[in-house]
Every structure is written in C-alpha cells, then in structure tokens.
Amino acid sequence: MAEVKLDHVRKVYDGTVVAVEDFHLTIKDGEFVVLVGPSGCGKSTTLRMVAGLEEISDGTISIGDRVVNDVLPKDRDIAMVFQNYALYPHMTVYKNMAFGLMLRKLPRDQIHTRVEQTAAMLGIEHLLKRRPKALSGGQRQRVALGRAIVREPKVFLFDEPLSNLDAKLRVTTRTEIKNLHQRLKTTTIYVTHDQEEAMTLGDRIVVMSEGKVQQVDTPLNIYRRPANRFVAAFLGSPPMNFIQGKLEESEGGLHFMDGQYIDLTLPGEMASRVASHKGKAVTLGFRPTAMSETAEGKFAGPGNSLTLQTSVVEPLGERIDVSCTSSTGGHLVARIEARDDFPVGDRVTFHLDMSHVHLFADGEFGPNLVHPSA
Amino acid sequence: MKSRRALLIALAFLLPNLIGFLVFTFGPILYSLWISLTDWALTRQNDFNEEPVNFIGVENYQRLLVGDESVLFWDYFWNTVFLMLGIPIGIAGSLVLAMMLSTRTTPRRLSRRISLSTLILVVTILASFGTWVVTNPGPRPTDSAEVLSSEEGLGTLTEWQVDRMRSNGTVLLVATLGGMAFMGIAAGSVFFRTVYYLPSLLAGVAMYLLWKALFRPRGGLINAMLGPPLEWLQSAVESTPPWLWYALGITIAGIAALLCLSMVLTGVRKLASGESGITAFVGRLGVVVTLLATGAGLGYTTVQLPAQALLPNGVSNLTADDIASVVLEMGGEAGVSGELLASLAGQIQPDVTPEDAIAQLAPAVTLDTESRLREVVYSRTSATKIGYTAGEGLSPPEWLISSRWAKTAIVIMGVWLGIGGSNMLLYLAGLSNIPPELYEAAAIDGASGWSRFINVTWPQLAPTTFFIVIMSTIGGLQGGFEQAMVMTEGKADTITLTYYLYNVAFEDEFQLGLASAIAWIMFAMIFVMTALNFRVGSQMVND
Amino acid sequence: MGNANTSPGRREGPLLIAGRIALFVVALVVGLSFFVPFMWQVLMSISEVADVDLLTKTVTPPEANWENYPRVFNHEQIEFGRYFFNSFFVAGWVTIIQVITCSMAAYAFSRLQWPGRDKVFLGYLGTLMVPGVVLMVPTYAIVRYMGMFNDYTGLIIPVSFTAYGTFLLRQFMLTIPTSLDEAASIDGAGHWRIYSQIILPLARPGIIVMAIFAFLFNYNAFFWPLIIVKDENLRTLPIGLLAFNTSYGQETPLIMAASLMAMIPPVIIFLVLQKYLVKGIQLGAVKG
Known part of the structure; x- marks a missing residue:
C-alpha cells in the first residue's frame, strides 16, 4: 500500500516529440485513479513511466516514500495488467501466477497457498494446469488479473485491460475489478480510452489530451462541471451538444445568440459570471438530457427554447434520441421522453434546462466560463 | 549513464557472436580484398620461406579478365553459365509441382479416405502376390536341367535365375507403386511433398556418387532406360527416307515459331491496351522462350537424325x-x-x-x-553424333565421360535435385497465401485455366518468384564444384569458377592472391546480377 | 497443408473426380521418379561387383548380398565409422555453438535498446550478400595463422558464428510481443532471466529450425573440410566418401552402401522435424 506521487513529470521522445507535459498528481493510498483520453494523449506513456518501462525525461515519480526514477521495474513493487494480457504462452496458468513469486524467492509452500487463494478468489482454480492458449479471452483476462493480485504489490497498473473483450464481458469484468479493488484497497492506476469505463471505475479521473492533463476530479464532478470544452465533449454519451455563438446584451439581460434564430436568455447568476465575455464569441454546451419538448418544471421558460430541424429518431426504450440540425448547420442530439408519434422531419421546438447549460470560451480547449476550475 | 548501461548489457549478449563474426566473417571479407591485390602464394611466402608478400594492385584481376589466365577464366565462366541453364527449368518445375500439390486430389472426407486407402492396400498386396504367382519361375531345376541364359551379357546366369530375378524386380516395382499410392491417399499431399523434398535434402557427396553410378554409360540406369527408345528411333530412321525427317524437323520448328510469334503479338497488344500488366507479359515471355527453345531443339535434332543414325561407328574413322x-x-x-x-x-x-x-x-x-x-x-570423330558409345548409329551418351555431355548430365541431376526442394515449399506457401476471393472474383469475371494462372496466380506469386530467382542465381554462380569434384574430378570440361578458385588456391601453387581475385570477380558478378534482378523484379512485384 | 481452395464452392461432378484421379496419377509418377534412384541405390548396394551391370537387365541381383554394409566399416585403411563420428561431432558442436551465440546476439538485436544497434545489425546483414567463396581463402589463412589448421577446432570454430543464424532468430524473436518482456521485468526478471526463461522457450520453433539448418549444412559441408583437413582421422563423411570413391572406384556396391548410410541421418532428422523445417524455410524467405 502506498501513495504514488508524480511530480511535474515530462516525457520527450528523440528530444523533440513531447508525449507527456508536466504531469503533476498525487495518488492517495488505496485510491483508484483512471487516466482517460483519446489514443496518443500520453496516458499509456504515463503509466509505463510509473511502471519503469519508459524512462522519465524530467520530474520525479515516487512510490511510497521512495523516488523510483532510477529503480528497475522489478524493484518498484508494482504489478501490471497488459492490454494483450502478456501471459507467458509456454507456462501453465499456475506457473504464470507463480513466476513473479518464484523470482522473489518465496518458499514453495507459501507460493502455493497464495496462488491457490488468488485463483479461488477469481474463480479460476480449475484452470491452473492449463496453458493460456487453451483459455477463452475472459479467462485469460482473469489469469492476468490473478498474476497481478498474487504478488500483493503496492500499486496495480492496468493498461486498457478490457479492450480485447467483447462488450458484454467488458461490463461484467468492469464490475468485478471494482469489487476487487474495494476488497484489496490497493492503490490502482488504470488507463483506458473508454469514458464509460473511466466514469464507472475511478475514484478520480484524469482526463488527458495531447500530453496534457485537462482535468482531475471525481467522475460526477467532471461530468457536471467539465473544466473545458474538450473534457465536456469527451465524457458522456451521447456527447454534449455544442452551438457556436456570441454573448450579447439586450433587453436588460445577457443573451446567447448564434446570429440566426437561436436566442437564449442566460439566468441571472450565470449571466453575472460570464459578464466579462460580453460581445465575445463563445460556445454553448448542454447535454442531450437537458432538453425537453415540454416547458415544465426545470424546463420552464422564458427564453430557453430553440427550434431545430429533426431528422432521425432512435428509440432506446424509456427515452428516444432525436438527431437534429441547427439553423447554422450544427448537429445536435436530444434525449427526451419516448413517444410513438414523434414528428420526424418536422421543425420542433425544444426547451433547455438552463441550470445545466455551459458556456466555453472559443477554441477546442476553451475553458468553462460557468464553472471555472480553481 | 543509462545508455552506457544498456550498451554494456547488450554487449554481454552480443559479444560471443560478435567476436566470431568479426574474426571469421567480417574481418575475412576485408582481408580477402587485400589478399586479392597481392601476389601471395603459399608455395613462395609461408612459415618456412619468408619472402615478402608484394602488393601488386589489380594485376591479378587483369590476368584473369584479359591476361594469361583469361582463357581458362572465361572458359570456366561459360561452364558455370551452362550449369545455370538448369535454374529456369527447375523453377518452372517447382511451380508446377507446387500447384499440383496444392490441389486436393484425395477425398475430403476422412472415412472415404480410410476406406479408399484400405482398398488400395488390399489391391497392392493382391497385385504383388499375383505378380509373383504369374512371373515366378517355380522351383530351381535340378543341376542337369539348368540352361544358361542365351541373352547377351547374361551368359553366366541360368535361365531360371534370370526369370527369378526379373520376377522379383516386377514384384518390387508393383509393391512400390502400390505402397506409394496407399501413402498418397492416406497422408495426402504431405506424403508427396516429403518424397519430392528428399533429393534436395540429401544433395551432397553421397548423392553425387549415386548419380555417378546412375550415369554410367554401360550398366547405368539412365542409359538403360534411354536404350530402347533410341533403338526404336534408329530402326525408324533406317526404314524411312531422310527427307521425311528433314520435313518433320522443319515443321516442328516452324509451328513452334508461329505459335511464339502469335503469343508475342497477343502479349504486346494486351500490354499496350493495358489489359494485362508487365508481370503477365514477363510470364508470357518466359513461356515463349521455353517453347521456342524446345521447338528449335526438337526440330534441329529431328533434321540431324538421319545423318547421325546412318553414320558408322564413332571410332572407326579415327585411327x-x-x-x-x-x-x-x-x-x-x-x-x-x-x-x-x-x-x-x-x-x-x-x-x-x-x-x-x-x-x-x-x-x-x-x-x-x-x-x-x-x-x-x-x-x-563425328561432332554431330548424339552419343559416343561404341555402338553403331544412335546410342545413348557417355554422360560423365564426354565433354559434350558431362555438363548436361550435371544440369539434369541439378534439376532432379532442386525441383522438389525449398523452392517448391516456397511456392506452396505462396499459393496458400493467395486469397480464395481472388479466384472467385476471377471466376465471376469469366477467367479460367490459363488466363486464371496468368492474371491471378502468377502475379500473386511474383514476390516468391523474385526471391527464388535471386537466391538461385547467387547459388548457381557459386555452384558446380562439389558435383564436378565427385562425378568427373574436373574432367570432361566441367570446371566451374568455384572449382577454378579451389584449384588455384588449394591445389598446385596455393596462389591465394589470384584465388581471392577470382572470388571478388564472382562477387561483382553476383552483385550485378542481383541488382539487375531487383530492377526487373521490383517492377514485377509492384505491378 | 497446401490444400489451397482453387475451386471454391464447386460440386464434385464426375469430370472433376476424373481430373483428380489423373492428377493423383501424375503426382504418383513424379514421386516414383524421385524414389526410383534410391531404390536402385539399395539394389546396387546388395549386389556383387560383377552383377551391378546386370541390374539394368534383371532389376534385382541373383542373391541379396548384405555383406557390403559391414564391409564398409571393416577396412584396414579407411575408417568409415570414424568419418561418421567426425561428421556428427563437428556438426553437433557447430550447432550447439550457433544456437547459443546466435540466440544471444539475436536477443541483443531484437529485445534490447542500445546506441549503434541498427548500424551493427546492418553490418551483419551486409555480409549476407557476400558469397561464401570470398571467405574461403582469407579464413583459410587466418585458421593457419591461429594454428587451427588440420584440427577439430579448425573444422568447428570458423563456421560457428553465422550472421544468417543471428538474422533468422532475430526475425523470429521480433514476432514475440514485447509486453511479455515487460511483464517479466515487472515480475522481477533481469535480462538473463528474460532471455533464458521467456524468450528462449518462446523462440523454440525458430531455434529448432536454425539448429536443423546448421546441422544439415555442416553434416553435408564439403569445401571447408576439404581444404582444412589433411589428416585421415579428421575426415568428415563427405571427404571420407570421396576418398572411399577414389580408392574403391570399381566397387560400386560398396560405395552405394556407404553413401546410402550417409544419407540416413538427414532423412531421420527431416522426417521427425519436418513440420518445423517446412515452416522455417518459408519464414526465412518471407521475412528475408
């Protein structure tokens, strides 16, 4: 059990290509942290630096009280689960799990009990004599987990461990990993490109893009208060709707206008926060669930309606997803209560829950103006 | 710091091999280049006789290419080239065998295969036994009744003995054939692949000794098999007027020429219209050249037949x-x-x-x-005669003894050895890598047989062919030494460049300088040929 | 293998079956033409000297005479058994040294990152282009200079460090996922352990292929032993067979018996390890 501290860590390849820029984070003892981001964002590189598989160009990484920059992977007391599981094909499952313990010169009987216990915990006792080739994808995944757990390391590292599984198995294994973590309480760093996995697993999520940390927070905080437009777009499914426009002052209040037909009145508190951006180009963001056909409850007006051209309806059961086009050509999705006679192809007026609307400064990484990060 | 550590670890793994590599591969290459520029001969400059080794520049190269050694050098060079004529035949053969092996000939279902192979086994046993019953001459007659065989050359054996030997031989052949058929059904193409591969696996002194025995002019298997057809041809030529054979020869050559002309014209038209690419054109050209060579050779031989068959014994006109x-x-x-x-x-x-x-x-x-x-x-004697054995008229060649036939004998053996070897395995792998969808698409487009081969199979195999051609030419230019050493001891004009190098360096005078120059000239030739192959080949592969 | 589906989805009509039978017969005849010379070799080896020439007329000898086989070994001057031993001894040692040194070098080229790696490897690759004859003269001079001439060391050492073996194994090792090394290094393995317990077992098919190539090549090697060995006791099989032929030129049955026995070890190796060898030949080319 240990705290992992990344102190202004940087990774540069060939002296020019920056893979990770100023990664600064302290992972508490027993915490489950997920690094998430699109491919090439530097999340795997960060994990591999913690593991000792990549050299650190700048900054320090410490596990517990020890700076591990120059410590070999085998001496860092970590365990890692790889995307392709990396099970040794020529060893039985038992041997795969025992290999690390044998290298640490544990007594034979102790190795035996630990492997047996771990196997029982994961429900793979019956597979111990088999070779990886004879296992299904899900079974291999469990063995890879077992190999990591049996070592009782200070830190678990997961590198996209679920991406080779089919969708259904991915969900159940996800739950299982969460369960295991709650039992073992081992510090865990988990890398994935799947935002749903990140949301469901992490105590905290680190959203990365282009080598930079975009936001670090609990899943719900990130969902509710994305730090910038990138984070807002990356997390949540279907993704957040965005409309480009301008903040204009008129009729005594601050309005968001796209220059064509959309004109939304910002609520008082929000208006005061973004007042300094008056007259500037901004992006309006709201989740598909913040839309409704009826202006009731939190969707009550005034000045919160927008009319969109609908094109496709995708029924989901309780709700339907409606694909729409805004007057400026933007593509939006509304998730609303299901009804059979939705007028597909018509222009429909939707009402927004203005308390869940975000405004971002211009640009891909434009910061959230409504919920500025500390 | 880190990279120095990495270097040390790497060196620890690398060193055992690297030292050996530097001393016995990399070093010698540079050393060889230097030796080739000196007059070093072990008979002059050695441990006991410490004359200095002189640097003589390119003199060795000069001697070989245009100077006093050039007659031998170019003679041996052309010998080497002659032996390489077997390469295209061998490659074509490998491709044919691979295509044959990659086609399923046995039943797909296991149960049918088992029943069929059992049937063949039973038939084989019955047939062998039946052959024995029919041909076996019965118990040995009592001494008084034994009659010496009247057949020529078998004087010391009795008729009963000859009959029994032939009976055994027939049973052996029937059993072998049946056994192979059984294995062919039971194990499928894997069995044939193994049998085809065996010769190339065993290529070496032992194999060349076997072929030396097979090539013996009298008592060798090959001439024994050539005998009857040649006798038949002899009598056929004797009983017909010569002009018939002239006409036949010209017709054969003419038909081949016309066929080739039409094939070339079609090829050029298709290439010009973009209907088929350069790969198909090269393949077509290969066929044309082979056809032309075969036609010309067959025609020439046919025209020559009367003159040769009616010529008297090859010896009698030389006292x-x-x-x-x-x-x-x-x-x-x-x-x-x-x-x-x-x-x-x-x-x-x-x-x-x-x-x-x-x-x-x-x-x-x-x-x-x-x-x-x-x-x-x-x-x-009679330069145009097919053979030189003492018999009259057409007779099989004195393979390894006569300068006219020894190289051909080595080529024939080389084709037999190599045709089912690694080239065939490479083609097999290449064929199995061709996606079946391509054949399906071609079938839908209406291609079959030849056009399927020229438009799908051949282009898809281009990288494999390219590799095989390069490796074969590299091997071919260095080849021929072992064969000639074992089979002819360098006689009968069979000395190749490698043999020449051996003679110069390790036989008479130990002229290491001159020998190294031979090696480097060979290297240069290989380099040029490989570069040429790459030029043509990369065009074909990219096509 | 090799059942490439060249006529997909077609029903087996009588015409197709007839074609298959015809093809099978052709394959059989070709097979026979590869097999008959060996059969003839056996027949010659069990004949009396005087009867060898009769075989073309009678196929089998009057009496099977198996005496030629022991006779090969029981000769005062030519120790055929010794040649056998020498060939196995030399080919065996070359194979062992090659497997060890080439696999270690291949590990350094395929799994380790170190400055200058690609340049050194290019040097290895470059020498693959150089024909073997170029090496004969200088290596001969070096071997003489090092005092290995006419000695087992001269037969073994110079041919034990091939660039080809290193190249082949490197190609093979590149197909092993690097995450296995990483997993092992996290598990606590150092480089030597990763090499010996992870990479080496996983590269086994490649190593077997290389070992077969090395053994067969050196078992059949002719040129190098011919120039390096003067002592009769050091002769390997090919050289011994040649000497045998010169002294027994007329005794075809004896020579056939000797050469047949020399062919047996490669055949056994091939039949047992055929699967690896066929794959290896194809791998060497595809990656080459």
Whole structure:
C-alpha cells in the first residue's frame, strides 16, 4: 500500500516529440485513479513511466516514500495488467501466477497457498494446469488479473485491460475489478480510452489530451462541471451538444445568440459570471438530457427554447434520441421522453434546462466560463 | 549513464557472436580484398620461406579478365553459365509441382479416405502376390536341367535365375507403386511433398556418387532406360527416307515459331491496351522462350537424325595414329614431355574407342591437356553424333565421360535435385497465401485455366518468384564444384569458377592472391546480377 | 497443408473426380521418379561387383548380398565409422555453438535498446550478400595463422558464428510481443532471466529450425573440410566418401552402401522435424 506521487513529470521522445507535459498528481493510498483520453494523449506513456518501462525525461515519480526514477521495474513493487494480457504462452496458468513469486524467492509452500487463494478468489482454480492458449479471452483476462493480485504489490497498473473483450464481458469484468479493488484497497492506476469505463471505475479521473492533463476530479464532478470544452465533449454519451455563438446584451439581460434564430436568455447568476465575455464569441454546451419538448418544471421558460430541424429518431426504450440540425448547420442530439408519434422531419421546438447549460470560451480547449476550475 | 548501461548489457549478449563474426566473417571479407591485390602464394611466402608478400594492385584481376589466365577464366565462366541453364527449368518445375500439390486430389472426407486407402492396400498386396504367382519361375531345376541364359551379357546366369530375378524386380516395382499410392491417399499431399523434398535434402557427396553410378554409360540406369527408345528411333530412321525427317524437323520448328510469334503479338497488344500488366507479359515471355527453345531443339535434332543414325561407328574413322598425332601436338602445347607421350601413343592399340585411348594417356598429362585432348579427339570423330558409345548409329551418351555431355548430365541431376526442394515449399506457401476471393472474383469475371494462372496466380506469386530467382542465381554462380569434384574430378570440361578458385588456391601453387581475385570477380558478378534482378523484379512485384 | 481452395464452392461432378484421379496419377509418377534412384541405390548396394551391370537387365541381383554394409566399416585403411563420428561431432558442436551465440546476439538485436544497434545489425546483414567463396581463402589463412589448421577446432570454430543464424532468430524473436518482456521485468526478471526463461522457450520453433539448418549444412559441408583437413582421422563423411570413391572406384556396391548410410541421418532428422523445417524455410524467405 502506498501513495504514488508524480511530480511535474515530462516525457520527450528523440528530444523533440513531447508525449507527456508536466504531469503533476498525487495518488492517495488505496485510491483508484483512471487516466482517460483519446489514443496518443500520453496516458499509456504515463503509466509505463510509473511502471519503469519508459524512462522519465524530467520530474520525479515516487512510490511510497521512495523516488523510483532510477529503480528497475522489478524493484518498484508494482504489478501490471497488459492490454494483450502478456501471459507467458509456454507456462501453465499456475506457473504464470507463480513466476513473479518464484523470482522473489518465496518458499514453495507459501507460493502455493497464495496462488491457490488468488485463483479461488477469481474463480479460476480449475484452470491452473492449463496453458493460456487453451483459455477463452475472459479467462485469460482473469489469469492476468490473478498474476497481478498474487504478488500483493503496492500499486496495480492496468493498461486498457478490457479492450480485447467483447462488450458484454467488458461490463461484467468492469464490475468485478471494482469489487476487487474495494476488497484489496490497493492503490490502482488504470488507463483506458473508454469514458464509460473511466466514469464507472475511478475514484478520480484524469482526463488527458495531447500530453496534457485537462482535468482531475471525481467522475460526477467532471461530468457536471467539465473544466473545458474538450473534457465536456469527451465524457458522456451521447456527447454534449455544442452551438457556436456570441454573448450579447439586450433587453436588460445577457443573451446567447448564434446570429440566426437561436436566442437564449442566460439566468441571472450565470449571466453575472460570464459578464466579462460580453460581445465575445463563445460556445454553448448542454447535454442531450437537458432538453425537453415540454416547458415544465426545470424546463420552464422564458427564453430557453430553440427550434431545430429533426431528422432521425432512435428509440432506446424509456427515452428516444432525436438527431437534429441547427439553423447554422450544427448537429445536435436530444434525449427526451419516448413517444410513438414523434414528428420526424418536422421543425420542433425544444426547451433547455438552463441550470445545466455551459458556456466555453472559443477554441477546442476553451475553458468553462460557468464553472471555472480553481 | 543509462545508455552506457544498456550498451554494456547488450554487449554481454552480443559479444560471443560478435567476436566470431568479426574474426571469421567480417574481418575475412576485408582481408580477402587485400589478399586479392597481392601476389601471395603459399608455395613462395609461408612459415618456412619468408619472402615478402608484394602488393601488386589489380594485376591479378587483369590476368584473369584479359591476361594469361583469361582463357581458362572465361572458359570456366561459360561452364558455370551452362550449369545455370538448369535454374529456369527447375523453377518452372517447382511451380508446377507446387500447384499440383496444392490441389486436393484425395477425398475430403476422412472415412472415404480410410476406406479408399484400405482398398488400395488390399489391391497392392493382391497385385504383388499375383505378380509373383504369374512371373515366378517355380522351383530351381535340378543341376542337369539348368540352361544358361542365351541373352547377351547374361551368359553366366541360368535361365531360371534370370526369370527369378526379373520376377522379383516386377514384384518390387508393383509393391512400390502400390505402397506409394496407399501413402498418397492416406497422408495426402504431405506424403508427396516429403518424397519430392528428399533429393534436395540429401544433395551432397553421397548423392553425387549415386548419380555417378546412375550415369554410367554401360550398366547405368539412365542409359538403360534411354536404350530402347533410341533403338526404336534408329530402326525408324533406317526404314524411312531422310527427307521425311528433314520435313518433320522443319515443321516442328516452324509451328513452334508461329505459335511464339502469335503469343508475342497477343502479349504486346494486351500490354499496350493495358489489359494485362508487365508481370503477365514477363510470364508470357518466359513461356515463349521455353517453347521456342524446345521447338528449335526438337526440330534441329529431328533434321540431324538421319545423318547421325546412318553414320558408322564413332571410332572407326579415327585411327590410333590419328590419336598419337593429336597427342604429340597437344603435348607440345602443354609443355609435357613429347617423347613420353609419343611412346605412350605408340602403345595405343588400333580399334580402341577414343575414350579408352585417352584413359590410357591420362596419367601422363595434366587435367587441362586431357580435356583439350578429349575435345580434339571428339571433334575429329563425328561432332554431330548424339552419343559416343561404341555402338553403331544412335546410342545413348557417355554422360560423365564426354565433354559434350558431362555438363548436361550435371544440369539434369541439378534439376532432379532442386525441383522438389525449398523452392517448391516456397511456392506452396505462396499459393496458400493467395486469397480464395481472388479466384472467385476471377471466376465471376469469366477467367479460367490459363488466363486464371496468368492474371491471378502468377502475379500473386511474383514476390516468391523474385526471391527464388535471386537466391538461385547467387547459388548457381557459386555452384558446380562439389558435383564436378565427385562425378568427373574436373574432367570432361566441367570446371566451374568455384572449382577454378579451389584449384588455384588449394591445389598446385596455393596462389591465394589470384584465388581471392577470382572470388571478388564472382562477387561483382553476383552483385550485378542481383541488382539487375531487383530492377526487373521490383517492377514485377509492384505491378 | 497446401490444400489451397482453387475451386471454391464447386460440386464434385464426375469430370472433376476424373481430373483428380489423373492428377493423383501424375503426382504418383513424379514421386516414383524421385524414389526410383534410391531404390536402385539399395539394389546396387546388395549386389556383387560383377552383377551391378546386370541390374539394368534383371532389376534385382541373383542373391541379396548384405555383406557390403559391414564391409564398409571393416577396412584396414579407411575408417568409415570414424568419418561418421567426425561428421556428427563437428556438426553437433557447430550447432550447439550457433544456437547459443546466435540466440544471444539475436536477443541483443531484437529485445534490447542500445546506441549503434541498427548500424551493427546492418553490418551483419551486409555480409549476407557476400558469397561464401570470398571467405574461403582469407579464413583459410587466418585458421593457419591461429594454428587451427588440420584440427577439430579448425573444422568447428570458423563456421560457428553465422550472421544468417543471428538474422533468422532475430526475425523470429521480433514476432514475440514485447509486453511479455515487460511483464517479466515487472515480475522481477533481469535480462538473463528474460532471455533464458521467456524468450528462449518462446523462440523454440525458430531455434529448432536454425539448429536443423546448421546441422544439415555442416553434416553435408564439403569445401571447408576439404581444404582444412589433411589428416585421415579428421575426415568428415563427405571427404571420407570421396576418398572411399577414389580408392574403391570399381566397387560400386560398396560405395552405394556407404553413401546410402550417409544419407540416413538427414532423412531421420527431416522426417521427425519436418513440420518445423517446412515452416522455417518459408519464414526465412518471407521475412528475408
């Protein structure tokens, strides 16, 4: 059990290509942290630096009280689960799990009990004599987990461990990993490109893009208060709707206008926060669930309606997803209560829950103006 | 710091191999280049006789290419090229065998395969037994009743013995054939692949000794099999007027030429119209060249048939005196003692074959003189005859003994050895890598047979062919040494460049400098040929 | 293998079956033409000297005479058994040294990152282009200089460090996922352990292929032993067979018996390890 501290860590390849820029984070003892981001964002590189598989160009990484920059992977007391599981094909499952313990010169009987216990915990006792080739994808995944757990390391590292599984198995294994973590309480760093996995697993999520940390927070905080437009777009499914426009002052209040037909009145508190951006180009963001056909409850007006051209309806059961086009050509999705006679192809007026609307400064990484990060 | 540590670890793993590599591969290459620029000969400069090794620049190269060694060098070079003629035939053969093996010939279902192979096994056993019952001559007759065989050459055996030997042989052949059929059904193409591969696996001195025995002019298996067809041809030629054969030969060559012309024209038209690419064109050209060569050869041989079949015994127009005079003339040339040769030549009995005469003289003359002597003797016999055995008319060749046939014999053996070897395995792998969808698409487009081969199979195999051609030319240019050493001891004009290098460096004078120059010239040739292959090949592969 | 589906989805009509039978017969005849010379070799080896020439007329000898086989070994001057031993000894040692040194070098080239790696490897690759004959003269001079001439060391050491073996194994090792090394290094393995316990077992098919190539090549090697060995006791099989032929030129049955026995070890190796060898030949080319 240990705290992992990344102190202004940087990774540069060939002296020019920056893979990770100023990664600064302290992972508490027993915490489950997920690094998430699109491919090439530097999340795997960060994990591999913690593991000792990549050299650190700048900054320090410490596990517990020890700076591990120059410590070999085998001496860092970590365990890692790889995307392709990396099970040794020529060893039985038992041997795969025992290999690390044998290298640490544990007594034979102790190795035996630990492997047996771990196997029982994961429900793979019956597979111990088999070779990886004879296992299904899900079974291999469990063995890879077992190999990591049996070592009782200070830190678990997961590198996209679920991406080779089919969708259904991915969900159940996800739950299982969460369960295991709650039992073992081992510090865990988990890398994935799947935002749903990140949301469901992490105590905290680190959203990365282009080598930079975009936001670090609990899943719900990130969902509710994305730090910038990138984070807002990356997390949540279907993704957040965005409309480009301008903040204009008129009729005594601050309005968001796209220059064509959309004109939304910002609520008082929000208006005061973004007042300094008056007259500037901004992006309006709201989740598909913040839309409704009826202006009731939190969707009550005034000045919160927008009319969109609908094109496709995708029924989901309780709700339907409606694909729409805004007057400026933007593509939006509304998730609303299901009804059979939705007028597909018509222009429909939707009402927004203005308390869940975000405004971002211009640009891909434009910061959230409504919920500025500390 | 880190990278130095990485270097040290890497060196620890690398060093055992690297030292050996530097001392026995990389170093020698540079060393060789230097040696080739010196006059180093172990007979002059060695541990006991410490003359200095002189740097002589490119003199060795000059001697080989245009100077005093050039006659031998180019002679041996052309010998090497001759042996390489077997390469295209072998590659084509490998492709044909691979295509044959990659087609399923046995039933798909296991149960049917088992029942079929059992059936064949039963049939084989019955047939072998039946053959034995039918052909076996019964119990040995009592001594008084034994009759000596009247057949020529079998004088010492009784008729009963000959019958029994033939009976055994027939049973053996039937059993072998049946056994192979059984294995072919039971194990499928894997069995045939194994049998085809065996010769190339065993290529080496032992195999060459076997072929030396097979090639024996009398008593060898090959000439025994050539005998009957040649006899038939002989009688056919004798009983028909010569003009018929001239006409036949010209017709064969003419048809081949017309066929080739039309194929070339079609190919050019298709290439120009973009209907088929350069790969298909090269493949078509290969077929054309083969067809043309076959047609021309067949036509020429046919035209020559009457002259050869009706020619008297090859020996009779050359007397012992003729040979003696040649010997004297040659002896003078080669600097061998004329008197010794004269006395030897005087001892040659009249009516011996040229080969026997040469064999009698061989101990007294050098290898070179002997092979030149052989050529002169043959040129005065009847240069156009197919064979030189003592029989009349058309007779099978004296394979490894005559300069005219020895290289052909080595080529034939080379094709037999290589045709089912690694090239076939490579083609098999190449064929199995062709996506079946391509054939399906071609079938939908209406292609079948030849057009399927030329448009799908051949282009898809282009990288494999490219690799095989490069490796074969590299091997071919260095080849021929072992075969010639074992089968002809360098006689009968079979010395290749590698053999030449061996002679220069490790036989008479140990001229390491000159030998290294030979090696580097060979390297240069290989380099040029590989570069050429790459030029043509990359175009084909990218096509 | 090799059942490439060249006629997909077609029903087996009588015409197709007839074609298959015809093809099978052709394959059989070709097979026979590869097999008959070996059969003839056996027949010659069990004949009396005087009867060898009769075989073309009678196929089998009057009596099977198996005496030629022991006779090969029981000769005062030519120790055929010794040649056998020498060939196995030399080919065996070359194979062992090659497997060890080439696999270690291949590990350094395929799994380790170190400055200058690609340049050194290019040097290895470059020498693959150089024909073997170029090496004969200088290596001969070096071997003489090092005092290994006419000695087992001269037969073994110079041919034990091939660039080809290193190249082949490197190609093979590149197909092993690097995450296995990483997993092992996290598990606590150092480089030597990763090499010996992870990479080496996983590269086994490649190593077997290389070992077969090395053994067969050196078992059949002719040129190098021919120039390096003068002592009769050091002769390997090919050289011994040649000497045998020169002294027994007329005794075809004896020579056939000797050469047949020399062919047996490669055949056994091939039949047992065929699967690896066929794959290896194809791998060497595809990656080459």
